[in-house]
Amino acid sequence: MTDELPDDDVFYIAILNGDFYKSNPRGLPDVMDFDSPLMQRWEKLTKPSQEEEDFDDENIDSVLYIAEPIRINNEIMGVFVVAHTTAGERQEALDAIQIVVEVTIFVLLFVLLLTWLISGKILSPLRLLVKTAQEINESELTKRITVQGSGEIAQLTTTFNAMMDRLEVAFSTQRDFLNDAGHELRTPITIIRGHLELMGDDPEEQRETLAIVIDELDRISRFVDDLILLAKTERPDFLKLEVVNIATLTEELFTKAKALAVRNWQFDTSATGTMVVDRQRLTQAVMNLAQNATQHTKESDTISIGSGVSKGKVRFWVQDTGEGIATDDQKRIFERFARASNSRRRSEGAGLGLSIVRAIAQAHGGKIYLKSILGTGSTFTIVLPQDSTKEVPLDK
Missing domain, CATH: 3.30.450 (Beta-Lactamase)
Incomplete structure (x- = not known):
């Protein structure tokens, strides 16, 4: 018991x-x-x-x-x-309440400390982002933020760095463009001013000077027109798309190109079917390629034009047997104001023709490719999607 x-x-x-x-x-x-x-x-x-x-x-x-x-x-x-x-139970209850209060206060303090530490870690990249943004100006675009981790802050940092890359390229391109444009405009203006300052009273001399001035002004006008066209390529209404017959368009391009200069013009194969394209802009691009070919070939050289379709892509090419383009020049030939260093002739343009061709191709969602061998010739190929996702007007 x-x-x-x-x-x-x-x-x-x-x-x-x-x-x-x-x-x-x-x-x-x-x-x-x-x-x-x-x-x-x-x-x-x-x-x-x-x-x-x-x-x-x-x-x-x-x-x-x-x-x-x-x-x-x-x-x-x-x-x-x-x-x-009941005094003991009351005291136990009070002790329990005190313990709960103390534990709650401790937990709250711990949570506040943890929140402060975490928020500091989270906000640190944001503070660095703000600091970097404040340090950025037109002359300092090289600042970047180190990407840490893989969360949303890291994604924001990556996006910010990518934006800075684009800004740096844009500002660099703008500076180069202004420098090159200033150089291209300075030359004809200098020629015009020099001839006008030296022009005498002789009528024949005045006519010759006037002809030179008009020619240089035409050159400036073409240059400005090319600049305006390049600026328009960024606009959403740059293209006026329509459904065209590829074979008919290819024949039109060949017929127009033959009138540019005396060359051995050859019509290659032509694709069949239809495509969605801005007829005027594509014609302008191919004519630029054909004009470029005539400037780097002789009368005895051959220039071929053709088209083809494969896997939903339409190709238009201009091939010549001219002087070709050096490998180093091929990497920059489509940049604004770029010219081939091996060219034996000075073209009348300002080096914007191939830039315009590339801009037109990109506006269609396409690309332009170059294959060239120095001393053998060059082939420029414009590749465009056969169907466009943009709305096109219905044939009436």
Whole structure:
């Protein structure tokens, strides 16, 4: 048999025939002493009672009790009481609340610290981004941000760096363009001014000077027209697309090209079917290629024009047996104001013809390719999609 003592705040009390008994070995609280008012009230009970008594004592707080009169032969001989003081439970509750509050405060502080550290790590690239953006100006476009990680901040950094790459290229191209354009305009203006300053009173000399001035002004006009055309290629309304017959268009291109100069013109194969294209712009591109071919060939050389279709792509080519283009020049021949260094002739243009051809091809979603062997000849091929995703007007 195992004896179990009650908890320190649980008391078993009995009064029998005037004798006082208690189960808890420690002393009873004063409120439950033999002479206490509570004990006297228990002694007078004639029926069971279950109540809670509040006391102004922090060591007791309140007393929960069950009191049962002891009857022997229907005569009340005493009372049996089970009492429980709630101060301990109240203190446990307060201790638990204090622990919860302390833990909550600690967790909040930890979360705040962690948030501060994480936000600092997250915002660091953004601060660097802002700092870099503030340092950027027209003369300093080389600043870049180191990409770290693979999250959204890294993607933003990559996008920013890519934007800076495009800006740097754009500003560099603009500077080169202005320098080259200034050079191209300065030459004819110098020629015009020099002839006008030296022009005398002789009518014949005046006519010759006037002819030179008009020729140089025409050159400037062509140059300005080419610049305007290159600027227009970036506009969404640059192309006026229509459905054209490829074979018919190829024949038209060949017929127009033959009128440019006396050469051994050859008509190669022609593709069949239709395509969506801006007829005027494509004609302009092919005529530029044909004109370029005449400027780098002799009368005895051959210039061939043809077209073909393969896998949804339409090819138009201009092939010549002229002087060809050096390998180093082929890499930059489509840039603005570029000319082949090996060319024995000076073309009348400003070096914008092939840039215009490339811009027209790119506006159609296509490309231009060059295959050339120095001393053998060159082949320029424009490759365009046969069908365009842009809307085209219906034939009436």
